[in-house]
Every structure is written in structure tokens, then in C-alpha cells.
Amino acid sequence: MYIADKSKYKAQITDQTKFINQKDYQNKIKRLNNIVEELEKQINEIEKQIKKLIDNDDNLKNQHELLTSIDGVGTKVATKMIVETNAFKDFDDARKFMCHAGVAPFKYTSGTSINSKNKVSNKADKSIKTLLHMSALVVATTKKTGDAFVSI
Secondary structure, eight states: OHHHHHHHHHHHHHTTTTTSOHHHHHHHHHHHHHHHHHHHHHHHHHHHHHHHHHHHOHHHHHHHHHHHTSTTOOHHHHHHHHHHTTTTTSOSSHHHHHHHHTOSOBOOOBTTBOSOOOBOOTTSOHHHHHHHHHHHHHHHTEEEETTEEEEO
8 A cells, every 4th residue: 555655655756847937846845755764664663564574484485486587577566476476275176266366367258258368367356467467577587597597
């Protein structure tokens, strides 16, 4: 929630440059920058607390290390997966998690419309799908050269 708010306020900093009096615009920028700075402090504090929780629990630490060892999966993606799955306790098979994450499409049939496209459920958590998509893009746009990855 704080990250979404931060993005919203950062976008407003460059908004309305040509439409607002310069003095008013400078005051607006100052206020928005203060809000963004405070949100960044809060986000950093929360991330430190999450890291501390993961480091203090052997099971969570092991899961986090396993997830981050996968190419394209960073700390934030790994943490989101652990949180969303309740440390992988809430889903007893991969298919259920894929449905929850919105990466498993289903046929949509209603009455006589049999030949429709496969669709993802509206109830799926699209934030997980977004993170997985971004991780896949990172892997797809890098090529391995020796031990290091180089962006293409």
C-alpha cells in the first residue's frame, strides 16, 4: 500500500507543470517530496522488519534462500511468494497456486458460446502474476556469459 501511494505521489510531482502557477507548483513539489521521503522511510523500516522476521525463522530463511537462488527471483518476489502462500502451507499443489496467482487460464463456456478464448479468473491475485511476469522478463532479457548475466 505504501509503495502504491509512493508511486502515486511521485507521478504527481511531474504533473501539471504547465498548468499551475510556478510558485504554487514549487510548493506542491515540496509537499509531495516530503510525503515521498516519509513513505520511503516507512517502506525501508517495514522491509527491515520483514527481513528480520525471515532471518529469525529457519524455515522462512531456507525458503527465501531457495526462492532467491532461482534466476529472476529477487528478495521482493520471494517474500511475496512466502507471504501469499503462508510459507507454502496454504496450497497443497502447484495448480491451485497457479490459479490463485492468475497464471492458469481456463476455458470459458456459457450457453452456446463454446469457442471462446481461455481466460484467467477475475478472482486471481494479479499482483503475483505481475511479479512473476517481471521475473520472467528479467530472465528472458539476460544472457549468461560465464558466471555473470549481461543484459541484452
